[in-house]
Amino acid sequence: MELRLPAMSPTMEEGTLAAWLVKEGDTVRPGQVIAEVETDKATMELEADEAGTIVALKVPAGTDGVKVGTVIAEIAVDGEAPRPAAASQPASASAPPRPLQPAPGAPAAAPVARPAAALQPAGGRRMTVREALRDAMAEEMHRDERVFVMGEEVAHYQGAYKVTQGLLETFGERRVVDTPITEYGFAGLGVGAAMGGLRPIVEFMTFNFAMQAIDHIINSAAKTSYMSGGQMRCPIVFRGPNGAAARVAAQHSQNFAPWYAAVPGLVVIAPYDAADAKGLLKSAIRTPDPVVFLENELLYGRSFDVPEGEHLVPIGRARLHREGRDVTLVSYSIGVEVALAAAAELEEEGIEAEVLDLRTLRPLDEAAILASLARTNRMVVVEEGWPRCSVAAEVIAVAMEQGFDDLDAPVLRVTNADVPLPYAANLERAALVKPSDVVRAVRSIL
């Protein structure tokens, strides 16, 4: 039997064959760990499924970038006539999780002073969004003794998505706290700790599970300052991945940004790249207001430049990822990646699209939206989420109410389909927003 490198997580495409724990000629039992495989997330153990003998190891230990599906060993399975390998390569049904191109690097340009949204200078250290978030937390924990992290699997397991990797080692169990699966309870406990003078960072394994806790986010955290006449603040960060991941179906794939962005008393942030993830998370931890900080699992592994040294990004300011005079694409979080890919495609047709990343969804940087609209007179809002009552709907209202005279065409929204996210690969692809949808929308208003 040919042993192929399996996909060991929903998003894994390749891995490093870190070590073989068996050699040629060894017999193996079911469940025996035969190799260690490293992905960007973690080191994982590869187990034998059946009893047999290792005939040959085809990929030497230490090999990087081994693609899922590569034959890594030959095993003679006990007591079974050699059956032709059941399935060939991954079927077309299971194409890579998301048809998104990596974002093109932002063109360098002189920073423009506020209030206009500005292009950020390139340069700095390359790191993943995951590392940037971790560094933001670590730096703020070093800076402020009141800051602590709490959530499911954040400490010993190093985070379900490895965002808190290494924090336990550095800060210990007093400040990196594993909770039971009790979202409602620990979100409320976090609010109480914030009221009591601490600065909690509450991680939800994903925001799907924050629905268990949403009463505390909205009724306890968001309303404290107002109800107490400003006497009591609630400095807390609720953070975790939000939006669709890969093939995890309806209950694990939704964008809650519009829900939270509707609530006065909350700050809502949804960054796209690593620099913003780091700079905005640091600002979120420092602000005296409650923050909902929406990350994206598919972006965790992407690498970007992050400025060296202390890097803070102000809350409430949008960012221009690219300039263009024909149309403005407004987006946030992973939608920015879609918008950038669409802009690159449009460029080939000679259409110059400006890409504006909202970054903060509440308060919304209306000035930046209107300034860009005044330059391009056309706007398309790109959102990885449902169309109805969306952030896109809000941006369109801003354009209508305050930018009407600048509009040369209706503002369109390009979003996911208005359905719970399906599991089947083809249906999931059809449901999610993609660059070609954006390109089509832009053409229709030019």
Next chain:
Amino acid sequence: MARKAARTKEVEGRFDAVPEPVRHSPSPQEYLDFYRMMLLIRRFEEKAGQLYGMGLIGGFCHLYIGQEAVVTGLQAAITPGRDSVVTGYRDHGHMLANGIDPRVVMAELTGRAAGISRGKGGSMHMFSVEKGFFGGHGIVGAQVPIGAGLAFAHKYRGDGGVALTYFGDGAANQGQVYETFNMAELWKLPVVFVIENNQYAMGTSVNRASAEDQLYRRGESFRIEGLQVDGMDVLEVRGAATVALDWVRSGKGPILLEMKTYRYRGHSMSDPAKYRTRDEVQHVREQQDPIDRAQREIVAQGIATEDELKAIDRAVRAEVAEAADFAEQAPEPELSELVTDVLAETY
């Protein structure tokens, strides 16, 4: 050996306690049926793991390997269709033990139109109203009040049905579980709460997450009797099921079964498994495996020979291979399916 919650309670004005369960004595055919079902689940899950590795299954995929005796012993005691079953996302075994065709389960895993949810639900979201299987839920703990609601419906209709509500040791810490316990006992709902204590919730062992780690006692302050059962022995499970179902069907209200079990594989397919040692897993596999145990007893009691059991294994493998081929070859859903079944009605 089952262990009972320490206290007894007063029911309808007299003292009554859950009787001590006895290990089930199966007929030869019954024992072979248990063996075959456990093996079917094991082989099915192994195959699902392989298909995941080949990219034919995506997303989260939680295997039931090691826990087969629990669902096999319990499901054998109920009547699919009359009684109701609900569980979490680790649901493939529950589907199979409820008598659902492995091909439509596997086709759901590969996201094909022939899948039991037409490919729209995937591993975590499978349902069969016909067989009284109500999911397949991805939110930890959410199935517990749903199970009590199914029991409420049985009581309301007076149809004599019982709701089997499965959840994990980690789920047992969710607040809604205790809100449910209170209502279930208050209203004497016909529900069996089954905690599948496989000792870990992702990477967190029970004692790192639970102030009371003897989970069969978790119903005490709601006056719900609890039994702790060896969930690695299908006959112990089947014996406890009799006691629990008699209790619940006689109108005495809910009961709690803590099934002590173990999962051999990672939590899902992306588990680095650093929270337990390889030796620990290997030890359980070697000392407590429910299938090995059944196999030994079946042979020792002369119910079947080793060769006869091997023939069963071959038949099961063939059934699973066929399910996998079916699931690989079945077409994907039509794109028009994207927008169907969001609502039942059009407005």
